[in-house]
Amino acid sequence: MKKWILSLSLAAGVIGLAGCSGGNGEAIVKTGAGDITKEELYGALKDKYGEQVLQQLVIDKVLSKEYKVSEKELDAKLAEVKEQVGAQFEMLLAQNGFTDEKDFRESLKLSLLQEKASTKDIKVTDKELKEYYDNKQPDIxxxxxxxxxxxxxxxxxxxxxxxxxxxxxxxxxxxxxxxxxxxxxxxxxxxxxxxxxxxxxxxxxxxxxxxxxxxxxxxxxxxxxxxxxxxEEKEPFDKVKDELENEIKVSKLDPEAVQAAIQAELKKAKIDVKDEDLKTTFDAILQEDEPAKDDSADKKDKE
Structure with a gap:
């Protein structure tokens, strides 16, 4: 399967190109040298970011239909990130191209949706869970x-x-x-x-x-x-069991597993891209892995 990358650090203004595709000649900037229309802006943004943004928008829509991320989950994840990076949070946003905390929050939502889709079939035994709890050190x-x-x-x-x-x-x-x-x-x-x-x-x-x-x-x-x-005091096992189970599941993920899960969800959604310029956007994502070629027969023939 070809490698593909879903960028979570696109500026919110770029993502907004999906909403300005009216194709009319309305000027959004006027200059002495001529006007810039909505159509021109949409075309330029589509050429530069179109496939990336379309992937993000479609994956978000497809996963949101099957899986739910609550505001409480988002609040917790955002708090976790802020806790980990401390005073460097604003620097984190700037370095990764996020326009503000709201923009970053949207990316966290998509990340959690992908996490849910990728971990749904992973099993965790009671023994694994208890050992993980016993070995987990409390936060300091x-x-x-x-x-x-x-x-x-x-x-x-x-x-x-x-x-x-x-x-x-x-x-x-x-x-x-x-x-x-x-x-x-x-x-x-x-x-x-x-x-x-x-x-x-x-x-x-x-x-x-x-x-x-x-x-x-x-x-x-x-x-x-x-x-x-x-x-911090260690919380009772029964209180944190679900949270720890999810941590174990996530720890078992690798990029290939995430990619396979997203591919399966997109195939179920039967995507049909109408824009001819973006027709191949999902080809690399949906393409099946090619089976390893068995060249033993060729070698035998040559012998």
């Missing part, structure tokens, strides 16, 4: 001080001040070089399996007790000192 609330790799001397100075009893937030504001410094180094709650956090950082943080301060540790981002300010 952390603060840190971070300096560049070349500044080992500075991190040692900061640690010396902390050892003398100086306030962690005050030392963080004095030494730390990232955006958390203004919040006294606070990174909020972090999860042991958070994908965006450095593994060395997590390994050190989750060894600490509440109110314990680490020795300076080195990661790919520089030198850190970590303080654990709180450790």
């Amino acid at each position: 609330e952390v603060s840190h001080i971070v300096v560049e790799e070349k500044d080992e001397k500075k991190i040692k100075e900061a640690k010396a001040k902390l050892d003398k009893g100086e306030d962690f937030a005050k030392v963080a504001k004095e030494y730390s070089i990232d955006g958390s410094a203004e919040q006294g180094g606070s990174l909020g709650l972090i999860s042991r399996d958070a994908p965006n956090l450095d593994e060395d950082f997590k390994a050190a943080a989750f060894k600490l007790k509440k109110d314990e301060i680490s020795a300076p540790i080195k990661t790919q981002f520089g030198w850190h000192i970590i303080l654990v300010t709180d450790i």
